[in-house]
Amino acid sequence: MSRIEKAMEKAAFLRRQGDDSAARPRGVDVPQPAAPVASPSPATQEFRAPVSPRYGTLAPDSPYLVSLKDPHCPAAEEFRKLKSVLVKMTTGESFRNSILVTSSVPGEGKSLTAINLAVSLAQELDHTVLLVDADLRRPSVHRYFNVEQGAGLAEILAGEVEIAETIIPTGIGKLSIIRAGRSIDNPAELFGSQRSRGVLAELKNRYPDRYIILDSSPVLSFAEARTLAGQVDGVLFVVMERLASQTNVREALDALKSSPLLGIVYNAATVDETDGRYAYYRESGARRKDSPPVAP
Secondary structure, rough: OOOHHHHEEEEEEHHHHHOOOOOOOOOOOOOOOOOOOOOHHHHHHOOOOEEEOOOOOOOOOOOOHHHHHHHOOOHHHHHHHHHHHHHHHHHHOOOOEEEEEEEOOOOOOOOHHHHHHHHHHHHHOOOOEEEEEOOOOOOOOHHHHHOOOOOOOHHHHHOOOOOHHHHEEEOOEEEEOOOOOOOOOOOHHOOOOOOOHHHHHHHHHHOOOOEEEEEEOOOOOOHHHHHOOOOOOOOEEEOOOOOOOOOHHHHHHHHHHOOOOEEEEEEEEOOOOOOHHHHHHHHHHHHHOOOOOOOO
16 A cells, blocks of 8 residues: 555544544644533623622621621511512602602601611612611711711702712612711701702612612701702611600691601501511521531
8 A cells, every 4th residue: 555545544544533634735724613502600690790899799787788798687578568669669660769768857767767768678689789877967877888988968958969979889789889978067958959869860860770768857946858858769767665645746748748758657566476477587587597408
């Protein structure tokens, strides 16, 4: 057998083996099939809450943030009910996403209501949530989230910083916060300005799926809550059991009568510990924590 015949036989053999490199003319590159594009792994598809470059994931430690610290307690369940009702009331032909939380007098739990509601909404992942501390006289949102006070709503309204500079992503669901900022002597005048309306409109319209929850001062103590109430899509009014008098509540609601009142949150109501519904929730929550893995 000649060398040519041997070479041709070898090439034929290699082709049958699926390797045609021996038969390929030298200097000719055969296009190779593109490597398959790796599909994102389940881990990379999971939602990762945005965190602050400066503060990382915020770590609230207050036991009163029940939506975060004790999600199976009766109060947390009530906040989930409140969230469900609120979503139904505000998502229609137009998304009424700017909500003011206030009360008649101080100490009725409006800030905790605003925070727990915001956390509950943000954990659902259907909406982004921006919690704004609009109580410039007695701010508290930064304390509950364990961050120092810094540039916030006061500086935005004064035209000293841009909104984006003040937003802190918490790492808790899709929740971000804006702190109150420095102390202001005349918040009512600030909130009554055209700039305030422009800022609120920008917050409201920047993201189409975002709730804006504003924690404001009490209605009867100061004028700014009434001013803000006329600029938002809805007002949640908090009443603490055994604290606000009927006269307080009537006067405050009368002051808000020209504003869109969404409803009243009755706070710190006495809970019957023997209520079977809540016993079920607590038992269910404990079982989920303690149960061994279930075999597939």
